[in-house]
Amino acid sequence: MALTQQAAAELHIFFFPFMSPGHLIPMVDIARLIATHGIKVSIATTPHNISRFKSMLLRDNSSTANYNHINLYELQFPFTAANLPENCENLDCLPTRQLSYNFSKATMMLQPQADHLVRLHSPDAIVSDFNLPWTAQIAAKYGIPRLAFYGTCCFSISISVAMAISSHANTISSDTEPFLVPEFFNKHVEAESKTYGVVANSFYELEQEYVDYYEKIAGKKVWPVGPVSLFNTKTIDITERGNKASIEKDKILTWLDSRRPNDVLYVCFGSISVFAKSQILEIGLGLEASKRPFIWVIRDNIANQDGVLPDGFEERVKNRGLIIKGWAPQVLILNHSAVGGFMTHCGWNSVLESVTAGVPLITWPLFGEQFYNENFVVNRLGIGVGIGVETGLAWGEEEEIGALVKWDRVVETVNRLMGGGEAVEEMRERVSQLGELARSAVAKGGSSVVNIGRLVEDLLSLKNEKLMNRQNIGAMRNHE
Numbered sequence: 445m446a447l448t449q450q451a452a453a454e455l456h457i458f459f460f461p462f463m464s465p466g467h468l469i470p471m472v473d474i475a476r477l478i479a480t481h482g483i484k485v486s487i488a489t490t491p492h493n494i495s496r497f498k499s500m501l502l503r504d505n506s507s508t509a510n511y512n513h514i515n516l517y518e519l520q521f522p523f524t525a526a527n528l529p530e531n532c533e534n535l536d537c538l539p540t541r542q543l544s545y546n547f548s549k550a551t552m553m554l555q556p557q558a559d560h561l562v563r564l565h566s567p568d569a570i571v572s573d574f575n576l577p578w579t580a581q582i583a584a585k586y587g588i589p590r591l592a593f594y595g596t597c598c599f600s601i602s603i604s605v606a607m608a609i610s611s612h613a614n615t616i617s618s619d620t621e622p623f624l625v626p627e628f629f630n631k632h633v634e635a636e637s638k639t640y641g642v643v644a645n646s647f648y649e650l651e652q653e654y655v656d657y658y659e660k661i662a663g664k665k666v667w668p669v670g671p672v673s674l675f676n677t678k679t680i681d682i683t684e685r686g687n688k689a690s691i692e693k694d695k696i697l698t699w700l701d702s703r704r705p706n707d708v709l710y711v712c713f714g715s716i717s718v719f720a721k722s723q724i725l726e727i728g729l730g731l732e733a734s735k736r737p738f739i740w741v742i743r744d745n746i747a748n749q750d751g752v753l754p755d756g757f758e759e760r761v762k763n764r765g766l767i768i769k770g771w772a773p774q775v776l777i778l779n780h781s782a783v784g785g786f787m788t789h790c791g792w793n794s795v796l797e798s799v800t801a802g803v804p805l806i807t808w809p810l811f812g813e814q815f816y817n818e819n820f821v822v823n824r825l826g827i828g829v830g831i832g833v834e835t836g837l838a839w840g841e842e843e844e845i846g847a848l849v850k851w852d853r854v855v856e857t858v859n860r861l862m863g864g865g866e867a868v869e870e871m872r873e874r875v876s877q878l879g880e881l882a883r884s885a886v887a888k889g890g891s892s893v894v895n896i897g898r899l900v901e902d903l904l905s906l907k908n909e910k911l912m913n914r915q916n917i918g919a920m921r922n923h924e
């Protein structure tokens with residue numbers, strides 16, 4: 445990278461992450477990454493969320509790497525005004541999904557505090573989660589670029605944008621007819637139009653046609669800088685990534701070390717998924733009947749309820765199955781040679797972490813863009829087997845609908861992936877090649893490293909342009 449330390453040190457970038465693990469973890473990783481280039485980085489979020497990643501940042505500062513200090517700024521979360529329980533500062537803390545609207549409302553109320561911070565510290569750019577559309581107004585107000593982070597891949601962003609354009613086109617019959625757009629969607633569209641470019645946790649070689657396609661339809665720059673989980677494994681305790689793991693590192697490694705290569709199925713549905721009790725029972729019965737070794741992560745708000753697991757389940761599966769109630773050290777697990785498959789809801793971070801570790805997937809999307817991610821994994825990349833869920837539910841709707849997938853389908857799909865055979869071997873080969881490409885992307889001279897350099901250079905030239913414009917205006921005034 446032709447970037448000089450002095451030039452980089454002149455930049456200050458402010459990060460506004462969304463308060464949900466699937467967004468917070470990769471955004472903090474990106475902030476750390478950018479800080480390694482000697483750039484001043486600030487992160488603004490609420491106290492609870494800061495406490496989740498603070499230890500990772502402190503570790504950085506004691507390393508010999510070229511880190512600048514990352515400034516942390518607290519935003520006070522408006523619980524009372526948004527009718528939320530106290531300390532409910534992250535989407536994974538919500539006691540019921542019905543409160544998700546209140547949560548969005550609370551995040552919208554953060555704008556004045558964020559505005560104050562930006563006015564006070566005059567950063568040169570904002571990197572914001574797309575779920576905080578008001579950051580576009582702040583960036584416009586202070587004349588600085590806003591970069592968006594979507595959390596997902598360019599394949600899925602492109603589909604979302606293409607669908608929004610086509611449904612929008614279908615709802616209007618003439619260029620002049622007024623039409624109604626829901627308020628929140630409207631804010632996103634407006635923010636998107638004011639956004640300078642997109643930072644993505646992906647790598648170019650994985651989805652180059654979709655990176656190019658998105659740049660074309662959106663008319664914006666895209667910088668794929670991932671997989672971000674790969675940049676940080678050397679500098680942080682991987683068991684503390686996003687949350688403190690509910691199991692000791694030694695315990696899990698001892699268990700995995702005792703297994704044969706590619707023999708273990710890892711089952712985890714991300715950080716905010718909600719299942720009906722009846723669905724958990726079916727998963728348990730299916731894993732038991734498959735007779736294969738597994739690690740099954742059950743979120744603690746579900747795991748702690750009575751009667752969630754089938755009667756006598758833990759005694760029957762004994763040492764064959766390891767159940768983690770709470771937070772698993774996912775990246776550590778996926779990278780162990782004993783793990784040969786990942787049953788996932790297709791949250792993008794999970795997909796990318798699996799690709800990076802060279803592990804094929806069983807895809808079980810639950811809501812949102814996870815269905816697009818499944819399509820990408822199964823049909824485009826050819827590295828996964830679908831469990832056969834076709835309907836998207838509103839977030840958490842499973843609670844009311846009950847089990848969508850019965851135990852026998854779980855067994856059949858687990859056996860399809862974990863049972864070997866030519867098709868599965870080809871899948872393993874493909875995903876392991878993608879894992880190699882991921883490592884090359886973050887190695888010296890790799891596409892993601894080059895993209896970080898380009899991103900920083902772009903921001904520097906924007907800053908210089910702004911300074912020159914000011915000087916020219918000043919000179920013109922003096923001349924008058």
Ligand SMILES: O=c1ccn([C@@H]2O[C@H](COP(=O)(O)OP(=O)(O)O[C@H]3O[C@H](CO)[C@@H](O)[C@H](O)[C@H]3O)[C@@H](O)[C@H]2O)c(=O)[nH]1
Nearest residue numbers: 465466594595596714715716771772774791792793794814
């Ligand atoms: O026990 C756990 C559970 C999760 N994780 C980590 O938490 C992140 C979870 O992210 P993801 O797999 O993307 O799932 P969600 O938490 O569901 O992510 C939300 O955000 C993603 C990024 O926008 C979207 O793709 C998803 O649809 C959306 O649900 C990953 O880094 C995991 O490694 C752990 O380390 N341990």
